[in-house]
Amino acid sequence: MGDVLAGFHAVWEFDTDSVLIRFERGIRRPKLFQALGERRVPYEALRSVELSPGRRGTVVLRALPRPGADPLMEAADGQLKDDLDPYRLVLPADRGTLAEYYRDELRAVLGPAAALPADEHLVAAPEPPLTFKAYDGKASFDGSSVAFRWFWTGASSAKWKCGDQHFSVGELSGVEWRSPEGGAGVLSGNGYLRLVERDARDARPGEADQDPASVVFGLGYGPVHESLPFAASVLQAVRTAAPGAGPAPGRPVRTRTDERRDPADIADRIRQLGELHTAGLLTDAEFTSKKAELLAEL
Secondary structure (H helix, E strand, C coil): CCCEEECECEEEEECCCEEEEEECCCCCCCHHHHHHCEEEEEHHHEEEEEEEECCCCEEEEEEEECCCCCHHHHHHCCCCCHHHCCCEEEEEHHHHHHHHHHHHHHHHHCCHHHHCCCCCCCCCCCCCCEEEECCCEEEEECCCEEEEEECCCCCCHHHHHHCCEEEEHHHEEEEEEECCCCECCECCCCEEEEEEECCCCCCCCCCHHHCCCEEEECCCCCCHHHHHHHHHHHHHHHHHCCCCCCCCCCCCCCEECCHHHCHHHHHHHHHHHHHHHHCCCCCHHHHHHHHHHHHHCC
16 A cells, blocks of 8 residues: 554554554553554454544544464453554544545455464564563563573562473463453453463463462563563464474473572572561571572572
8 A cells, every 4th residue: 555544652554465553652652562663464464454433532443463363462362451452543533534444445455364363473573582570570581481580579489499480482382461450351460471381280270379380460560561572472482383392291391490599699689688687577587597598509
């Protein structure tokens, strides 16, 4: 089409085979859009295009991706609020006729495959390396493996005893992300990212705060704009991993990393313990016991 359609927070640039969605700068722009920057969406990734009245004198042009075409939307699993949907373009109502024209133009380029789930991801996820701080640990992804490094002040005793976790992409079959902002039956403030392990022995891993393959977060830790792009990037890597890259049958997939043996890391953890002790949040016995445990890891 070669045209540009500008709305609130985003601009759609139409090409012959795709639309480039650029998220504009602005104080009121959702942080998720800021994190995404821009996304190129091939027309073959779309299922449908809708136009509907919006709030406060606006109209909404919305593209609907095919199931399985976009790792971001697959990870979100219907939990994003309307204001965070990257496929919605909000326009002034007086541009309704123009929006209707582009809706029809987009519908015209959708082929018969639009009604079917996509066999592979057609929209790129954010590029690694990616990191974010959850309530109970720090998650990092370098493109080939995911690491969870636990925070002593937030991690459950079950996670702390298991140690920091490291998962290669080949060990995983997917991800499960729950929004800390609520939606789709999820209570606000109870978010988590769980790595679904290939050939895991335990088919029912239990609560996320007890599962070493999960990190938990609320509104202040691991917000949507950090944790969702992370989940999408991991999911895309899992989907494109070579078949047979996982561990041998029956082999435990959770491994403890050597991160905790880093002297600088140990010193930092002891300093945090000292601050808690000084603040009266740890008894003398608790501080001495935990400090001894950390020193033993050197």
